[in-house]
Amino acid sequence: MKSVKHLSPEPTLRPDRDGRSERARGGRKVENISIEVSQSSNVFSQGTPPSNTVPSNDKTKHFKSLLLGIDSLYLSFYGQLADNWNIKLLELKEKAQSENEKEQALAQVSIGSHLFEVRDKGMPRFPYILSDNCFFIKLNRSKSKILPMAHVQISSEYLATVGAEAAEQDLRFVINTLGLVPNAPSVSRADLFLDFVCIDDLAAIHQPDWVTRANLMAKYFDCRLDNPFTGWVIGIGGDLHARLYDKITEIKTKSHKTWLYTLWQANGWQNDERVWRMEFQIEKQLLKQLGIISLSELLEKQADLWRYLTHDWLRLTLPSLTDSKRDRWPNHPLWDDIANIYMTPPDQPRLKRFKSERPPTDERMFIHGLGGLTSFMAREGIEDFGEGLGEFLHQAKHFHDTRNEKFHSYIQRKIKAKGRKYNTINNRANLPEILRETQEQAKIYQRESDGE
Helix, strand or coil: CCCCCCCCCCCCCCCCCCCCCCCCCCCCCCCCCCCCCCCCCCCCCCCCCCCCCCCCCCCCCCEEEEEEEEEEEEEEECCEECHHHHHHHHHHHHHHCCCCHHHHCCCEEEECCEEEEECCCCECCECEEEECCCEEEEECCCCCCCCCCEEEEECHHHHHHHCHHHHHHHHHHHHHHHEECCCCCEEEEEEEEEEEEECCCHHHCCHHHEEECCCCEEEEECCCCCCCEEEEEECCCCCEEEEEEEHHHHHHHHHCCCCHHHHHHHCCCCCCCCCEEEEEEEEHHHHHHCCCCCHHHHHHCHHHHHHHHHHHHEEEECCCCCCCCHHHCCECHHHHHHHCHHHCCCCCCCCCCCCCCCCCCHHHHHHHCCHHHHHHHHHHCCCCHHHHHHHHHHHHHHHHHCCCCCHHHHHHHHHHHHHHHHCCCCCCCCCHHHHHHHHHHHHHHHHHHCCC
């Protein structure tokens, strides 16, 4: 939502209390909450047949669900970083900080199927950062029992490809390679989401229509758009907050997650339909209060957690002119569809193509990347592409050969630097120490295979 222009939020909402529970304000700590898992809470069960209270997933209906699940997942691993890895990562971080680009290109770590970039800077309390298209790993080298050894964000694209359980298993192998981690990871943050299409005019929602336990909310607009309303944020700054927003605008202006289009199309999305996302961001403290510590508990209670979020914590209502008790206002029909989605969940397609690398997009390479060539051709007055490309390479070679670094050396240096950044080229593979280490590992594997 940061990419859109923010107008002044509508007045904050302070809901009346009812006799059912003690309300927590501003998305802050909520006391004495528990979630019981119902017998039919399997997230992707067939659900109950459509009825007057359970919405049908009919494609001709005013509401069409496209995708739901866990979008962002953060896990914490408690343990101790191995001493040899602490030394190795410190050396690689120093290489990443070097002014020599050849040294920078060697700041990489290969673990299993992952080729991680080692960043030149850490973050508060986490001096080492490893990243690829699957994981963003922050590592702590201290022996603190309070701070986790590793705090990891799993990418939403990887989750959409293999699912949360398989992603966690892959991540466990990586973390266990780096240190001693005796227990399963805990969930530090989880974002539950639903993508849908509807005929309702969401721009017509007013602040009093929301009945919520949160204090703060804001309505967002992007004045560059024909339909400038882009969404709501509710419970800003708390352990729990919600976002209802135009997902296509967010993709185009911020995240560029165009791979979502394929998943939506599998569930009937038409390219001209505006897709909205209802999303809840739940932090560790609230998850703990709800009895959700591990990933398995999150998956087991996922449907019941959604029910708590959409029945108890937040509702979109139809205001009543005759009833001043806002908690008694009926749900907006759209909210019933959103709240009851786990009764008849849409199919959950998986991405069939995924790479752990982070290469640039075709648009960046073949549009922006040709900018230098076309500028050169315009400068030289050349209109024929073949002639222009040949002359460009000729003059580029002459330019570099007359400087301190030859053209071929410059190209190789840049390729290695980009290979580290994109996780595509292992620049350390042919180093003598790496070759010796690989040969030694092969000998150990052979001895174990022979039963020695």
